[in-house]
Amino acid sequence: MENQEVIRVDHVSMRFSLASERVDNFKEYVIKTIKRQLSYGEFWALKDVSFSINRGDALGLIGLNGSGKSTMLKVIAGVLKPTKGSVSVNGTVAPLIELGAGFDMNLTAEENVFLNGALLGYSRQMMEQYYDDIVEFSELHDFMNVPVKNFSSGMVSRLGFSIATIGTPDILIVDEVLSVGDFRFQEKCQNRIKRMLDAGTTLLFVSHSIQQVEELCNKVVWLDKGVVKMFGESKNVAEIYSAS
Numbered sequence: 586m587e588n589q590e591v592i593r594v595d596h597v598s599m600r601f602s603l604a605s606e607r608v609d610n611f612k613e614y615v616i617k618t619i620k621r622q623l624s625y626g627e628f629w630a631l632k633d634v635s636f637s638i639n640r641g642d643a644l645g646l647i648g649l650n651g652s653g654k655s656t657m658l659k660v661i662a663g664v665l666k667p668t669k670g671s672v673s674v675n676g677t678v679a680p681l682i683e684l685g686a687g688f689d690m691n692l693t694a695e696e697n698v699f700l701n702g703a704l705l706g707y708s709r710q711m712m713e714q715y716y717d718d719i720v721e722f723s724e725l726h727d728f729m730n731v732p733v734k735n736f737s738s739g740m741v742s743r744l745g746f747s748i749a750t751i752g753t754p755d756i757l758i759v760d761e762v763l764s765v766g767d768f769r770f771q772e773k774c775q776n777r778i779k780r781m782l783d784a785g786t787t788l789l790f791v792s793h794s795i796q797q798v799e800e801l802c803n804k805v806v807w808l809d810k811g812v813v814k815m816f817g818e819s820k821n822v823a824e825i826y827s828a829s
């Protein structure tokens with residue numbers, strides 16, 4: 586099991602189309618589209634990115650705003666198809682990219698537990714088994730019958746994190762979620778992630794806190810404008826990144 590490669594990112598590039606002209610409102614957008622007056626530019630969010638990680642590794646992705654971290658996670662999670670190159674993933678993936686992205690805001694928290702479970706591929710029976718644990722961990726006992734549209738963003742994150750981390754996935758993808766919620770809850774999430782790592786889960790983690798990355802991760806990819814600036818042991822990369 587040790588040294589078994591679980592994720593291989595092979596010469597991945599990702600191109601987005603961008604409207605290169607400023608459009609101030611939707612009406613103007615529609616008119617310009619009909620008149621074919623909009624021109625599109627292209628933008629490479631990832632450029633020839635390659636790295637691989639083994640089972641049990643915890644990989645941190647660091648870099649400035651817009652450097653391509655979330656795009657990289659989405660490509661690995663299969664949400665985006667790379668324009669060039671390929672990604673191979675060996676195992677089940679629990680993506681925590683946008684917490685609450687799968688929620689229906691008009692439904693209650695309880696209904697959303699089952700909805701989100703179904704989206705993650707879990708059966709109703711399995712969700713019933715985990716329901717109490719989800720309520721307990723999220724500390725939302727008194728709010729399970731409240732429509733999620735009335736939740737604060739912190740409450741949405743707590744529910745999303747509690748659902749996505751039931752069971753022990755082979756690969757857990759965590760994007761910035763630990764920056765939401767209060768400090769005590771962040772610590773609780775961090776401990777839950779550590780326990781999953783001990784149980785052999787492979788972690789992909791994006792954070793702007795280099796301290797959190799060093800604490801949780803053994804490897805780091807540093808992205809700079811879509812290019813890998815450095816890949817290696819977290820201590821070495823973090824040291825150079827902090828000094829830059």
Ligand SMILES: Nc1ncnc2c1ncn2[C@@H]1O[C@H](COP(=O)(O)OP(=O)(O)OP(=O)(O)O)[C@@H](O)[C@H]1O
Nearest residue numbers: 601602603630648649650651652653654655656657
């Ligand atoms: N769907 C999209 N369409 C067009 N451009 C996009 C799209 N998604 C991302 N981008 C662009 O790709 C670049 C990389 O974005 P990404 O979200 O991956 O960066 P990031 O490193 O995660 O940034 P942050 O630290 O701010 O979260 C940005 O310039 C962003 O505007």
